[in-house]
Amino acid sequence: xxxxxxxxxxxxxxxxxxxxxxxxxxxxxxxxxxxxxxxxxxxxxxxxxxxxxxxxxxxxxxxxxxxxxxxxxxxxxxxxxxxxxxxxxxxxxxxxxxxxxxxxxxxxxxxxxxxxxxxxxxxxxxxxxxxxxxxxxxxxxxx
Numbered sequence: 001x002x003x004x005x006x007x008x009x010x011x012x013x014x015x016x017x018x019x020x021x022x023x024x025x026x027x028x029x030x031x032x033x034x035x036x037x038x039x040x041x042x043x044x045x046x047x048x049x050x051x052x053x054x055x056x057x058x059x060x061x062x063x064x065x066x067x068x069x070x071x072x073x074x075x076x077x078x079x080x081x082x083x084x085x086x087x088x089x090x091x092x093x094x095x096x097x098x099x100x101x102x103x104x105x106x107x108x109x110x111x112x113x114x115x116x117x118x119x120x121x122x123x124x125x126x127x128x129x130x131x132x133x134x135x136x137x138x139x140x141x142x143x
Contacts, residue, residue: 008059010038014047023050030054041074051081056091058082064099064108072111079115086120 065071
């Protein structure tokens with residue numbers, strides 16, 4: 001890859017994480033080449049929620065539960081983890097949110113942003129839902 005690009009690898013093979021020696025070799029290789037590891041948080045695939053950073057940047061691929069109560073508990077746990085990483089020098093975070101029914105994704109994003117803003121003292125803008133827009137705001141480029 002050309003220099004100047006950040007690269008993240010999403011490994012989904014559970015065997016790469018099951019054996020401690022293989023896991024260490026995998027993350028050592030990523031660190032040596034300055035490659036990040038995508039953290040996949042998917043219901044039913046807890047084996048790939050490795051919570052390990054090979055570089056001071058994080059990419060999290062979060063698959064939600066279509067607004068079920070367990071989803072807010074999972075997001076709250078992420079806010080706590082992100083706060084810890086932030087205290088340890090995290091430089092950037094990408095949080096990819098999706099749902100089986102994408103209707104819920106903006107609401108989950110809003111919840112996560114509110115919690116991050118509260119906990120970390122940030123000022124991340126929340127998504128604006130289509131029903132909250134008026135034609136004047138859209139036409140004037142406010143959103």
